[in-house]
Amino acid sequence: MLAAPTPDNDAKRLAVPHALLILDTPPEERFDKIVAFAAAEFDVPIALISLVDSDRQWFKSRFGLSACETSRDISFCGHAIMRTDILVIPDAAADERFADNPLVTGDPYIRLYAGAPLILQSGHSPGTLCLIDTKPRQLDELDLAILSTLRDLVVKELSNAMETSDG
Known part of the structure; x- marks a missing residue:
């Protein structure tokens, strides 16, 4: 299993969810x-807004998953979060980076993962x-465009929350 990497700018990146005052809310x-x-749009059993902290990922919003967090x-x-584009893994069980990940081999038995990074104006x-x-599956260009648009809505809401907390 390939452990989640740590960005070079992780200290600055970590300041963002803390500045939002959103973790554990x-x-x-x-x-x-x-x-x-x-x-509903993608007909998937699980959809999440996940915030990646120093040692965990915490789910601000979750559909179809009872856990509130997992280990980073x-x-x-x-x-x-290391990318600017959407990370799509059509079949995690067939991907050597993730095949032995406990989230693949056990509950929730991830096969398709598509994660759109929430890139704020700061670049973090x-x-x-x-x-x-x-179930393993592919996403097409229209799927990626829709996911990107939904991501933009989340980023707008997070940005509004930052402005309110600064204000």
């Missing part, structure tokens, strides 16, 4: 609506909007 309808829509070491989102990504399926 109750669910919010604005985020819950986005993940519920994503799950095994997180798929920890890989996605505190987390992802992600889709998870228990």
